Amino acid sequence: VQLQACGGGLVQAGDSLRLSCAGSGSRFNYYSVGWFRQAPGKEREFVASISQSGSNTRYADSMKGRFTISRDSAKNTIYLQILSLKPEDTAVYFCAARLSGSDSYYTATRDYNKWGRGTQVTVSS
Numbered sequence: 001v002q003l004q005a006c007g008g009g010l011v012q013a014g015d016s017l018r019l020s021c022a023g024s025g026s027r028f029n030y031y032s033v034g035w036f037r038q039a040p041g042k043e044r045e046f047v048a049s050i051s052q053s054g055s056n057t058r059y060a061d062s063m064k065g066r067f068t069i070s071r072d073s074a075k076n077t078i079y080l081q082i083l084s085l086k087p088e089d090t091a092v093y094f095c096a097a098r099l100s101g102s103d104s105y106y107t108a109t110r111d112y113n114k115w116g117r118g119t120q121v122t123v124s125s
Contacts, residue, residue, distance in 0.1 A: 001025045003116030005095045010122045015085050019119060021078040021095030032100040033078045034112060035069060037091035037121075044094070048080060049105035058105045085123045092118035 007019040021033060034049035048059045048069040057069050068081040078095060096112035106112065 001028055001031060001097055001099075001114050003095050003097060003114060005093060005116045005119040008093060008119035008121040010124065011085055013086055013123055013125050015123075016081070016083045017085060017121060019080040019082070019093055019095075019121070021080075021116060023076045023078070023097060025076075027099070028076045028097070029073045030099055031097040031114070032104060032106055033071065033095060033097045034106060035078075035080045035093060035095055036109060037089075037093045038118070039088075039091040042091075044109055046107045046109075047093070049107055050078060051103040051105050052100050053103045056103055056105050058107055060107075082121075085121075087123045087125045089121060090123050092120050094118040 002024045004022045035047040036044050038044040046060050050057045050069045054071045066083045071078045095116050097114040098112045
């Protein structure tokens with residue numbers, strides 16, 4: 001599986017964005033997927049994750065309410081909707097995946113073995 005994240009850009013505070021993570025391969029729907037972000041000078045942090053069926057999701061506590069993760073199995077794509085963007089949301093956003101034998105989500109970077117190139121989100125005040 002290879003991952004390609006896109007959808008980032010330069011936006012104003014208060015705007016919304018939808019990031020996409022496209023997965024290659026016929027087995028992508030057996031993968032649990034997570035979104036992480038990394039701001040300059042900071043460690044990569046967990047944002048949200050979704051199970052292979054899409055039925056189970058998990059958000060970092062600080063991300064609840066403005067972030068929504070979803071998946072379209074027909075398109076092999078995972079989405080991250082971000083509402084009311086703030087300057088502190090500025091970061092490179094990465095999607096990651098791991099083959100899962102159960103309908104689980106994962107929250108640690110070490111849980112994932114497939115990473116895509118990130119997409120830059122810059123929020124101006």
